[in-house]
Amino acid sequence: MTRGSSVDQNFLFTLGELYRLLRVYADKEASRFGITRAQWAVLAKVERSEGMKQSELAELLEMQPITLTRLIDKLCDNDWIERRSDASDRRVKRLYLKKSGRQLLGKMSGLKSELTANALDGITPADAHRLLTQLETIKENVRSAIQTSGAEQARKEQRYG
C-alpha cells in the first residue's frame, strides 16, 4: 500500500513536469532546424502516412482539428507540406510532403535518436520498450476514460435538460 500510495501521490503531476522539461529540450534542439517540436511531430506523422485528411491526422496526434490547422498553416508557409483538395469530397484537404519537407526530415533523423537516447540514458532497451508499451496502455485508458465521462455527462444532460 505504501507503494501504491506513492504512485498515487505523484504520477499525474510528474508526467506534466517531465513533459515540460522534454518540450523545452526538444524545442531548443529543433530550433536549429527552424522548426518547433510541435510542428516536427506533425511533419513526421505526415511522412508516415501521406494523403491523410486533416481530421484523421488530428485524431492520430490526439489533438483538436483547429490546433492542427494552425500548425499546418506554418508547415505550408515553410513549403514543407501542401494541402490538396480531395476529388470526391470538396470539404476535405489531404496532406502531402513537399521536397523540402522530405529533405528537412532527412536532416533531422539523427536528432530524434539523439534526444531519445539522452532522455532514456540508464534505462535498458528492454525497460525502454516496456515503458513505451505502458505509455500506450495508459493512452488507451485515458482515451476511454474521457469517452466514459463524456457519456455520463451526456446522459445527465438528457435526464435534466
Added chain:
Amino acid sequence: MTRGSSVDQNFLFTLGELYRLLRVYADKEASRFGITRAQWAVLAKVERSEGMKQSELAELLEMQPITLTRLIDKLCDNDWIERRSDASDRRVKRLYLKKSGRQLLGKMSGLKSELTANALDGITPADAHRLLTQLETIKENVRSAIQTSGAEQARKEQRYG
C-alpha cells in the same frame, strides 16, 4: 535493434500525445471544482511545502517563474492561497494555504486517486512503481541534457562573441 529502433521512433512524440490526453481528462474532471489541472498542481505543491518562495516552487514544478506567477494570481484571486512578504528579504514572497484552499484539496483528494487509478488500469502496482521511478530518471536525464546543451551554447558564444 528492432526493439531499440521502435522505441526510438516513438518515445518523444508518444509522451506528448499522452500528455495532451491526460490534460484534457484531468482538466475536465477538475473543472467540477472550479479549478484547472495546472492550478491544482500548484496548490498541491504548496500544501506539501508551505512557506516556499515562488522561485523555489517554480523550480520544483519545472516551470518558469513568470508562468507560476500567473497561476498564483488565479489561486490568490480565489482565496485558496496567499502571498506573504518575507521578513528578511523584501524581494521574496512566500506562499501559504488559506482555509478554503485546504478545504478544496480535501474535497479533491479522492479525484487524484481516481484519475491515477483509471490511467494506470491494467498496470500492476509494482510496474506502476517502476514506471514512476523511470519517469523520474528521465526527468533528471533531460534536466542535465538541457544544462549541457546550454553550456555548449554559452561556450560557443564566448568563443565567437
Added chain:
DNA sequence: AAGTGATCATAAGCTTGCTTATTATATCCA
C-alpha cells in the same frame, strides 16, 4: 559607501493547447 552583478517577482508578447461557433459540403431519410 558605493558600485557591480545576482536574484526575485513581474510585464509584454509569442506559441500551442483548448472550447465554442461558423461556413461549406455531404449524407440520409421521408
Added chain:
DNA sequence: TGGATATAATAAGCAAGCTTATGATCACTT
C-alpha cells in the same frame, strides 16, 4: 427533391507554457 443532421476546415478567444526585459532588492568587493 428537400430538409435535418453530420462532418471538414477554420475563426475567435482563453489557458498555460515559453523568452526576453524591467524594477526592486540583496550581496559582494573594493
